[in-house]
Amino acid sequence: xxxxxxxxxxxxxxxxxxxxxxxxxxxxxxxxxxxxxxxxxxxxxxxxxxxxxxxxxxxxxxxxxxxxxxxxxxxxxxxxxxxxxxxxxxxxxxxxxxxxxxxxxxxxxxxxxxxxxxxxxxxxxxxxxxxxxxxxxxxxxxxxxxxxxxxxxxxxxxxxxxxxxxxxxxxxxxxxxxxxxxxxxxxxxxxxxxxxxxxxxxxxxxxxxxxxxxxxxxxxxxxxxxxxxxxxxxxxxxxxxxxxxxxxxxxxxxxxxxxxxxxxxxxxxxxxxxxxxxxxxxxxxxxxxxxxxxxxxxxxxxxxxxxxxxxxxxxxxxxxxxxxxxxxxxxxxxxxxxxxxxxxxxxx
Amino acid sequence: xxxxxxxxxxxxxxxxxxxxxxxxxxxxxxxxxxxxxxxxxxxxxxxxxxxxxxxxxxxxxxxxxxxxxxxxxxxxxxxxxxxxxxxxxxxxxxxxxxxxxxxxxxxxxxxxxxxxxxxxxxxxxxxxxxxxxxxxxxxxxxxxxxxxxxxxxxxxxxxxxxxxxxxxxxxxxxxxxxxxxxxxxxxxxxxxxxxxxxxxxxxxxxxxxxxxxxxxxxxxxxxxxxxxxxxxxxxxxxxxxxxxxxxxxxxxxxxxxxxxxxxxxxxxxxxxxxxxxxxxxxxxxxxxxxxxxxxxxxxxxxxxxxxxxxxxxxxxxxxxxxxxxxxxxxxxxxxxxxxxxxxxxxxxxxxxxxxxxxxxxxxxxx
Numbered sequence: 001x002x003x004x005x006x007x008x009x010x011x012x013x014x015x016x017x018x019x020x021x022x023x024x025x026x027x028x029x030x031x032x033x034x035x036x037x038x039x040x041x042x043x044x045x046x047x048x049x050x051x052x053x054x055x056x057x058x059x060x061x062x063x064x065x066x067x068x069x070x071x072x073x074x075x076x077x078x079x080x081x082x083x084x085x086x087x088x089x090x091x092x093x094x095x096x097x098x099x100x101x102x103x104x105x106x107x108x109x110x111x112x113x114x115x116x117x118x119x120x121x122x123x124x125x126x127x128x129x130x131x132x133x134x135x136x137x138x139x140x141x142x143x144x145x146x147x148x149x150x151x152x153x154x155x156x157x158x159x160x161x162x163x164x165x166x167x168x169x170x171x172x173x174x175x176x177x178x179x180x181x182x183x184x185x186x187x188x189x190x191x192x193x194x195x196x197x198x199x200x201x202x203x204x205x206x207x208x209x210x211x212x213x214x215x216x217x218x219x220x221x222x223x224x225x226x227x228x229x230x231x232x233x234x235x236x237x238x239x240x241x242x243x244x245x246x247x248x249x250x251x252x253x254x255x256x257x258x259x260x261x262x263x264x265x266x267x268x269x270x271x272x273x274x275x276x277x278x279x280x281x282x283x284x285x286x287x288x289x290x291x292x293x294x295x296x297x298x299x300x301x302x303x304x305x306x307x308x309x310x311x312x313x314x315x316x317x318x319x320x321x322x323x324x325x326x327x328x329x330x331x332x333x334x335x336x337x338x339x340x341x342x343x344x345x346x347x348x
Numbered sequence: 349x350x351x352x353x354x355x356x357x358x359x360x361x362x363x364x365x366x367x368x369x370x371x372x373x374x375x376x377x378x379x380x381x382x383x384x385x386x387x388x389x390x391x392x393x394x395x396x397x398x399x400x401x402x403x404x405x406x407x408x409x410x411x412x413x414x415x416x417x418x419x420x421x422x423x424x425x426x427x428x429x430x431x432x433x434x435x436x437x438x439x440x441x442x443x444x445x446x447x448x449x450x451x452x453x454x455x456x457x458x459x460x461x462x463x464x465x466x467x468x469x470x471x472x473x474x475x476x477x478x479x480x481x482x483x484x485x486x487x488x489x490x491x492x493x494x495x496x497x498x499x500x501x502x503x504x505x506x507x508x509x510x511x512x513x514x515x516x517x518x519x520x521x522x523x524x525x526x527x528x529x530x531x532x533x534x535x536x537x538x539x540x541x542x543x544x545x546x547x548x549x550x551x552x553x554x555x556x557x558x559x560x561x562x563x564x565x566x567x568x569x570x571x572x573x574x575x576x577x578x579x580x581x582x583x584x585x586x587x588x589x590x591x592x593x594x595x596x597x598x599x600x601x602x603x604x605x606x607x608x609x610x611x612x613x614x615x616x617x618x619x620x621x622x623x624x625x626x627x628x629x630x631x632x633x634x635x636x637x638x639x640x641x642x643x644x645x646x647x648x649x650x651x652x653x654x655x656x657x658x659x660x661x662x663x664x665x666x667x668x669x670x671x672x673x674x675x676x677x678x679x680x681x682x683x684x685x686x687x688x689x690x691x692x693x694x695x696x697x698x699x700x701x702x703x704x705x706x707x708x709x710x711x712x713x714x
Contacts, residue, residue, distance in 0.1 A: 023565070025577065054560045059404070069565050070578065075557040077407055078567025080430050083400045086392065090401030091557075094363045094388060095408035098557050116400075119393040319388055326383035333385030335356055335523035338349060344520065 016047040023073045034186035034212035035064060035132060039071055041192045042130075046074070049200050051099045058101045059088045061108040064139045064214075065132035068103040082113025085120035088127045089315070096316045099200070100127040107137050110146040110167050121178040123315040124204045130196075131169055131209050132186075136218035148218075170293035170307060173207040174286050180206035181289060181308040186213060187226050191237075191304065198306055204314050225302050234297055238305030243276040246301045253277070254295070261291055263300065281309040350489025351439070352382045355411055358493060358529045363405030365390040365398040365414045370453040371509045372443040375415045395423035399440065403427060406436040407566075409533065409556035411493055415441040418460045419450070421467065428502050429468040432592065434566045435543075435552050437496035437503075440464075444508035446697045455697025456509035458622050458672040464504040465651060465680065471589050473596040475499065476650040478506040480625035483518040485511065488648060490526075491603075497531055499599055500551045506650070508672070510699045511623040537561030542576035549602070550595035599652050606654035610636055610643030613663035616712055619689070620670055621647040621677055624700050628670060631705035640713055650677070653684065661687045666712050668692060670705050 021043040029035045046056065056074040060066035062081035069076030075098075079087050084102045092100045102120075109117045109131045120127060136155070137143040143157035147169065152162040173181045180202040184195040192210065199206035211222045225234050232248045244254040251266045253276030264271040280288065289308035296302060355362035364387060366376040380389045388405075392398035399414045406412030416424065421442050431438040444460045446452035464476055475495045479488040485507060492505040534540045534553040542564045543552050555562045564576060572579035573587055608617075609629060620628040625646050632644040645660055647653065661667055661681070669678040670692040678691040692708045694700055 052560070054558055054563055057407075057557050069567070074563050076563075076565035076567075077404075077434075078565065078569060079400070079403075080426055080568055083396060083427060086397035086400035087404035087407070089397070090363060090365065090390065090404030090412065091408045092404075093390060093401070094361065094405035094410045094412075095557065098408065115393055116397055119397065323383050323386065323388065330384040333352070333356065333382060333387075335353060335526075338352065338382075338385075339520045339523065 016053060018043045018047060020053060021046045021073045023071050025070050027071050028067060029064060030216050032215040033064070034134065034210075034214070035068070037186045037189060038130070038132060038192065038210055038212065039068060041189055042072065042196060045193055045196045045200070046072075048197065049099070055097065056099045056101070057088075057091060058103055059084045059091065060103040061105075061113055062139070063105040063108045063137070064134075065103055065105040065212075066108060082108050082111070083116060084108070085113065085116040085127070085129065089116075089120055089123070089125045092125050092127050093316045093319050096126070096320060102127055102129040104129065104131050106131065106133045106135060106145045106147040106169070110169060110172065114146075114172075117172070118176045121173055121176040121205045121207060124179055124312050125315040126204055126317070128199045128202075128206045129208065130199075131207070132212045133169060133209050134212045134214035134218055135166075135221050136214050138214045138217050142217040168293055168296075169207075169209045171290060173209075174290045174293055174308060177286065178207045178308070179204040179310050179312050180306070181293075182207070182306040183209045183211070183302075183304050185211045185222065185226060185304060188304070195306070198309070202309060204312060224297055234301050236295065236301035236303045238279045238281075238292070238303055238307065240279055240281045240306065240309075243273050243278050245273075245276060254300070256291075259291070261295060261300065281306050283308075284310060349378070350486035351411075351413060351493065352379065352385050352387055353486070353526070354490040354493035355387060356385065357490060357526055358411065358497060358531055360497075360531055361410045362387045363390065363402060363410040363412050364388065365392055365402045365405075365412070366416065367392050367395045367398045367420065369395070369417050369420050371445055371512050372415045372417045372420070372441070374512065375441065375443065395420040396427060399424040399427040399438075403431050403436060403438055406431070406438055407557070409554070409558075411437065411439065411497070413439040413441070413493075415443065417443050417445045417453070418447045418463065421460060421463055425467050426469075428474065429470070429472050430568050431502045432468065432472045432474055433568050435500040435592065435595075437500055437554070439492045439496050439503050439505060441492075441505040441507065443512045444506065446509075446695075452697045454509065456623065456672065456699060457695065457697065458506075458508055458624070458676070459695070460506065461621075461650065461673065461676040462679070464506060471593055473593045473651060475501055475503040475596055475599055475652075476506060477503065478622045478648055478650055479511060480622070480646055480648055482511060482514045482516050484625075484648070486518070494529065495599060495602070497529075497554075498551065498602065499549060499595055500554060501596060506622060508623050514623070533559065534562060535559055541574045542566060543571055544574050545591065545595075549598055550591055597652055600655045603649045603652070603654060605656045606645055606647070606660055608643050608645050608660055611641070612643070612660070614641035614643055615664065616640070616642045616666045616668060616709060617661065617664035618642065618644045618668050618670065618705070618709065619647065619661075619677070619681065620644070621650060624670055624672065627700035627702050627705055630702045631709060634702070634706055635709055635713070640709070642709060642713065647677070650680075658685045661685050661689075666690060668708060668712055670694075670700055670708065672699070
């Protein structure tokens with residue numbers, strides 16, 4: 001916290017800039033870490049959200065990503081490993097007026113905190129979960145994480161290769177029936193900003209997976225995707241209502257054969273744009289979103305963007321409704337009435 | 349009902365969290381009936397989520413509270429220590445049951461005292477209160493909330509299966525006779541610092557999100573004194589550890605002095621805590637009627653102990669501590685006061701019989 005150099009907002013939002021969201025704390029991520037980009041884009045987006053700074057809270061768990069709140073000049077709570085979604089749930093359910101963000105990583109959210117992630121998503125608590133996925137434990141210096149690839153070499157805790165089958169964060173989120181599920185990339189700053197904005201605007205639990213490079217313990221984690229010469233060929237940018245086309249020439253697309261996706265090239269074997277799947281984020285049944293979440297390199301381009309955005313009552317909204325209903329039925333709580341209810345008698 | 353009342357007396361919403369566990373679930377069922385009091389209940393996905401949600405609610409300015417039994421306390425320990433470290437109010441009700449592990453879930457025991465006292469990493473004292481009777485639960489619930497807010501600390505409320513399932517006639521208080529409390533949150537950015545302490549109580553300010561200009565970050569990493577910024581400075585860590593624990597010690601000036609039933613000095617003092625009150629006081633009454641030099645002190649505050657407890661102990665030749673465990677309070681009393689207290693243990697899942705305590709006293713009174 002320390003001295004305030006950025007002035008206070010007093011509830012005003014119009015005059016805020018990126019700088020108003022920068023703290024005076026030294027950022028302690030390794031030079032070159034993908035987290036810097038995510039922080040910078042988030043600081044850029046915050047003034048645009050129309051939410052007073054004092055109404056924003058960042059909650060994190062443990063890991064490199066979880067240092068994030070210290071650098072964001074809002075309210076912040078750096079908690080314990082894996083538990084940020086649970087703490088955020090209590091905060092949001094009791095203070096629905098706040099905008100609550102959860103910053104987490106692949107180990108924090110999917111290993112030690114897997115249970116809480118499932119439940120914050122299925123309850124549809126109105127919090128925004130941003131998972132920095134670098135497929136490694138960085139803070140503890142290089143053990144494999146629940147998103148590390150099977151057989152991956154060069155990991156300190158598995159010298160003969162990672163023996164675990166990885167989790168796909170998007171599939172997990174969709175399986176938990178999250179109402180907003182998206183993926184973006186640390187180096188694609190424009191897309192990152194747009195995705196954060198979409199999540200912020202979503203009413204309900206929003207889940208963003210950010211592909212993030214760890215240049216110390218898992219350098220080039222997503223180079224197969226982010227390298228300039230291959231990026232267009234290996235990335236499927238999802239846009240609502242648009243055909244799922246990719247490639248430099250945008251001449252290749254995703255088609256469904258039964259429940260199985262396949263790649264077609266427009267103009268080959270009679271394939272036209274009409275054969276290509278059109279993206280629909282709003283499908284109430286999550287089957288398509290799940291199929292999309294399974295697309296992965298090298299067999300398919302990697303989907304990036306919003307996979308799913310649907311509406312469902314929020315947990316915090318239901319809690320508020322129940323309170324109103326209870327007051328409507330019983331009247332506002334009265335201590336005297338409570339004390340004298342049940343089995344009472346008078347002693348002379 | 350005590351916790352619902354406390355929320356009203358402090359004019360703060362209660363956020364009550366729990367994961368189903370015997371015998372604590374009855375409290376959740378009861379409290380869920382009071383939503384019209386502005387009480388929110390959260391049935392969590394596990395014990396850890398329950399305590400974490402309560403901590404989140406406390407950060408937001410609510411009375412965060414969770415209720416469980418022994419195994420649940422074990423699961424919550426890391427989060428309770430987070431609340432200790434960041435210094436947020438939190439009430440943890442422990443409806444103790446027979447252990448270890450699953451033990452005998454429907455049977456009573458007082459086996460969690462040392463767990464609540466010490467069951468966290470590093471030096472991390474928390475306040476502990478224990479009601480003596482079903483009716484006393486009402487008043488000690490208010491006390492637990494008072495201490496949690498006044499000292500920005502986790503407070504254990506230690507009941508047990510016997511108390512939880514027990515009942516007694518209870519004189520209904522007049523709502524207007526109950527003391528009201530004012531909770532203040534800082535609002536002035538010019539004077540605010542997250543870990544600037546009250547010089548008397550050593551309590552830090554409870555600044556809540558939504559307050560313009562007080563944006564700040566808290567966390568489990570060691571914090572610099574006053575600013576709350578991350579600090580690995582060796583001397584600062586020592587100082588903060590001392591401050592957090594000294595704060596709990598200073599509660600002693602804000603709790604009642606220990607009362608003694610019977611003469612203030614004599615041959616034998618029976619020192620008890622929690623649900624053994626009824627058996628202990630009845631045993632002492634019987635023996636006093638027979639002319640024995642015996643008195644009784646029943647602890648409702650276990651951390652810190654009341655200020656005059658050490659003095660009381662010095663005025664008796666012998667001290668007997670009957671407990672439904674293998675001598676946990678006895679260990680604390682011997683360590684703290686260097687008193688050679690004798691224990692009477694019973695770990696059968698059953699409360700004491702008066703005759704059992706009488707027999708032990710008679711043995712010591714020879």
